[in-house]
Amino acid sequence: MTRMIAPHNIYIHVPYCISKCSYCAFFSRAISPDWDSYCNQICNEIDYWFNKLGRINVPTIFFGGGTPSLMPINIFQKIMQYLNSKFDLSCCDEVTVESNPGTITYDKLQRFIENGITRLSIGVQSFDDDELQFLGRKHNAQTAIDLINDAQKSGIRVSADFIYGLPNHNVKNVIRLCTQINDIGLQHASLYELTIEPNTPFGHMNLNMPSNDEMAEMYLTIQSHLNLSRYEVSNYSAPNQQCRHNQNIWDGDAYIGLGNGAMGRVLIDGDWFEQSGGNIKANKIDANTRATERIITGLRTTRGVLIDDTIKNIVDIDFINSNNELVQIKDNHIIATSKGLLTLDNLILHIIK
Numbered sequence: 001m002t003r004m005i006a007p008h009n010i011y012i013h014v015p016y017c018i019s020k021c022s023y024c025a026f027f028s029r030a031i032s033p034d035w036d037s038y039c040n041q042i043c044n045e046i047d048y049w050f051n052k053l054g055r056i057n058v059p060t061i062f063f064g065g066g067t068p069s070l071m072p073i074n075i076f077q078k079i080m081q082y083l084n085s086k087f088d089l090s091c092c093d094e095v096t097v098e099s100n101p102g103t104i105t106y107d108k109l110q111r112f113i114e115n116g117i118t119r120l121s122i123g124v125q126s127f128d129d130d131e132l133q134f135l136g137r138k139h140n141a142q143t144a145i146d147l148i149n150d151a152q153k154s155g156i157r158v159s160a161d162f163i164y165g166l167p168n169h170n171v172k173n174v175i176r177l178c179t180q181i182n183d184i185g186l187q188h189a190s191l192y193e194l195t196i197e198p199n200t201p202f203g204h205m206n207l208n209m210p211s212n213d214e215m216a217e218m219y220l221t222i223q224s225h226l227n228l229s230r231y232e233v234s235n236y237s238a239p240n241q242q243c244r245h246n247q248n249i250w251d252g253d254a255y256i257g258l259g260n261g262a263m264g265r266v267l268i269d270g271d272w273f274e275q276s277g278g279n280i281k282a283n284k285i286d287a288n289t290r291a292t293e294r295i296i297t298g299l300r301t302t303r304g305v306l307i308d309d310t311i312k313n314i315v316d317i318d319f320i321n322s323n324n325e326l327v328q329i330k331d332n333h334i335i336a337t338s339k340g341l342l343t344l345d346n347l348i349l350h351i352i353k
């Protein structure tokens, strides 16, 4: 019998940074690693999945971090070549590398592009030098602006991440940020509310954060002032400029996570496996668990969750039909309304039977 192996997107984690930001709870360390060992580890993991799945189709590749732009070009080149030798990248139409201003020169960016990247995601966070310093960032606003301009003129797709809701922020700060994003012509931006995580420097400070109502007001202000459309809770894009990798994962497509700290969801002969990079292990997960995951990620998107049999088995259709101000069914998708998004965690608890 021929095995049916689905396409798998690939996420590669690069858990290294030049220093630790004051709010950061991501899996990353402020060290300069042995890049050859890192590369060998990634190639070993690629081998493992090649042996298990064969020459799969890879629709998208995403190097996330950490700070993947710190990766030496020869390491990036080796990983891309190795992926190409084991998997079918002919349908791969998006290769994203996350970057931080100050860690990638114009020349290095050109080398990344020569070796396959089609999209640069830049951790800008703010266009205000005082705010950048407060956040513990090592770059200033001009360095970020220069990198955005360099990437835009290089002809690749460009996204930038921002943080709002800092202590003493109000809607005026958000309006200014949206105007700056519009003026620089970004086609994709991710705007995240500052959340204080324990075990971070901010977690040990008694910061005077905006209230939940003030945060909600700032969130709603983004959509009315940004020239981009929201397509996920924190992600905004011009038409057809959405991050395909993330959209595929939010839709519930299969993906492999490579590198320490990476997670994946692998699909083999109709069965789903929870996978984590580094450990090279995969535990089977049942259909209801996978359907629940799809609701959690899909409801964050404006596209919503496709209603297939596995989703039908776990959702409370009566609840949806009687709470249309929060959640609706359109074109066989469950979609959260703007109001529903503000209380999404609670809404999900009610939608799942």
Ligand code: SF4
Pocket: 016, 017, 019, 020, 021, 024, 025, 026, 028, 065, 066, 067, 100, 123
């Ligand atoms: S650059 Fe990103 S991953 Fe690295 S410490 Fe800062 S927030 Fe964390």
